[in-house]
Amino acid sequence: MSKELDYQIAIADAKSLYTTPVMRNDRYVNTGGLGWDPEVFVSVDWKARQRVRQSEMRSLWLIKQENGINRTRRNNARIMNILDDKCPNASDIVKTVNT
Numbered sequence: 001m002s003k004e005l006d007y008q009i010a011i012a013d014a015k016s017l018y019t020t021p022v023m024r025n026d027r028y029v030n031t032g033g034l035g036w037d038p039e040v041f042v043s044v045d046w047k048a049r050q051r052v053r054q055s056e057m058r059s060l061w062l063i064k065q066e067n068g069i070n071r072t073r074r075n076n077a078r079i080m081n082i083l084d085d086k087c088p089n090a091s092d093i094v095k096t097v098n099t
Contacts, residue, residue: 014046015041016033017034018034018036018041019033019035019036019037019041020033020035021035022034022035
């Protein structure tokens with residue numbers, strides 16, 4: 001139930017942004033919305049769009065993982081020719097407290 005409620009709140013917020021007319025100030029900055037027609041907004045299948053976006057992002061992440069080009073500390077060191085390729089916390093001493 002809470003996921004559906006979150007979705008309905010997000011849709012209401014998005015509809016407000018997308019369907020509010022574009023309003024330019026004296027610096028030509030948009031202080032309004034995106035100016036979509038409300039019928040166009042309602043015609044979009046937002047749940048399907050989100051599923052596609054999530055699968056695209058996951059696919060891109062997997063491709064980067066497989067090819068070793070994701071932005072890890074190790075890859076940054078390799079790409080940018082940095083000597084330190086260790087995790088910034090690797091040298092920290094872990095203190096434990098026995099209770």
